[in-house]
Amino acid sequence: MSEQKASRFLLFTITGSTYAIDLHQLAEVVELPPLSPIPRAPAHFVGAMNSHGTIKPVLDLSLMVKRGSYSPGGKVLVLEDRLANLAILVDGVLSIASVEAMEREPASDDELSDWIFTDGTQTIGLLALDRLLQRLEATING
């Protein structure tokens, strides 16, 4: 998917770093709604939201990677249903961008990305969604 030239990405920030997620993987971006706690879920699942009649667990990405918690005024990225039943809480949303003009290289030492994009001035981590989901599944029961 991300190999395609036409791919466009949403750029967002968590704890000062910029990441990119393929627009095809997103259903929508919303303000943080009221959340209801999820019994027995690990702490980085900060609650569940009612998204058009479907209950979506909300993941605090900063908390998961132990870089503190989200900042107030954060946004929620609701993932496409076919990928996961999950919403991700991030600090802020920057823009929609095409990144094919940028250099792409393997990420080293980033637990959220396999690839990073650079253009000399900034680096953007490409969110490795599948790895993230596998990690969430593996650690779900404590």
Place this chain on the structure above:
Amino acid sequence: MDMSHYRELFISEAREHLRVIAGHILALENCPEDRGTLDALFRVAHSIKGMAASMGYGEISELAHRLEDLMDRFRKGPLVFDSRAADLFLEGADLLQAMIDDVDRKVTGSRSIEDMIRRIVAFPGGHAPLPATGTASPASAVQNNAIPLETAPPQTIRVKTDLLDSLINITGELVTNKSRIFAVSSRLSHPGLDNACLELSRLLRGLQDQVMKARLVPFSQIGDGFSRAVRDVAKRTGKEIALEVTGSDVELDRGILEQVTDPLLHILRNAADHGIELPGERRAAGKPPKGSINLTVRREKDQVIIMVEDDGKGMDPARLVSSAVERGLITGKDADRISRHDALMLICLPGFSTAGEVTEVSGRGVGMDAVQSALHPLGGRLLIDTEQGKGSKFSLLVPAGIAIMHTLVMDCGPMQVAVPVAAIIQTRQLERELILKQGKMRVFVLEGETIPLLSLNRILRIPSGPATGGEISLLICEIRGKRVGLVVDRFLSQHELYIKPLGRPLAKLKGLLGTAILGDGEIIYVLDVPNLL
């Protein structure tokens, strides 16, 4: 013309025919003279031939044609349908199945039918001339032998299963919405609105019933494959086993039926492989050399009970306990106190069956633990009973329908949770004086049995509310075969909830069946009580 729709129809109809073929073959093997089954098998081969020919699938039509011819030779005698014939027919059915799978995957020319046809023509041995190549034409497929026609079935149409899934989804959403409207109506208290709400409620119940009914399929849809599985094990292990299936007309939800297929296959293979003894052993034990396995399906209220009973060697609880201790699954101390029921359930612990016991037949990486975990998300249960030397009995209890569940909703700290009514033995208010201390545990006595008290809030890792009043609210349930009293903050009311699975990644969260939305938009979690601990 777009043939894809017809292709799908062909595939689904052909598969349905093939599903019953195995059952007919095995029935004939047991009772070769049964004219009715001979005719039925002939008809199936004939139908597949005709359907395939009209779709232009020459090789499928040809193979079905040859099987039909062979069948006709059995009908006319003196050829007798023995186990060699059964083998050949089963093989032919497998090949047809594979070819139809190819059609489904749009793969062509990957299989050769020549060898199979040669053997069919040559049956029961000797040499037969090579069949003339070329396929049966659609015309000959139709004109061929005069066959007894089946009586006209009630009018039906085929519906895609996703459509059924989407119908249940919409109905579920309607139930959720009805609760919302009710919540508003009770605040407004307008007579006209109240009446409309009642009517809506009545209509919805009707819709729900009908949609549920549309999803029901008879157990026989999967039951036909089971005889084959048992027969395969018997052949490979040199045993003689008769499988009798009763109640295969009992209907249950399509989704649930799909979920119980693999667990049942596992239990049946186990019964054939580990339960039934070799003919010699059976004779020595004063039993008939042929073992029997009974698969019984029956409906009890909202539940379907599927029972697998064998007359094999049974299990020895003491031996199960000692091998569980050997494998470090339980401690010696636990072993001393273990009840008979718990001892039998030990076989469901992951890691109980070892490589030494896993045979070629049933060692496919699934154990009884997989059976257990397949049942829990359905709200189902497994019961095991056994008598040494006499046999074992495995019962699967599953709900007949899904998605919309009758639940009891309760307060639990800051959230509300629901428990399926089917999982509750009873609820009660218990006076605090009746709570006893036993070591670190709090217990109470119910009908002479000491029952441990557990805090649901603590299990769910939720702060407990202040202890108030002279009574506590108790939910008495069964967890791992033991009755426990779950202390809850407060019972609210019974609700019909449309339960949605949590999906990836939270579906793996232990102890939760799914979520639902109450009338006021509140999110509610439905607990999987048997898996709470």
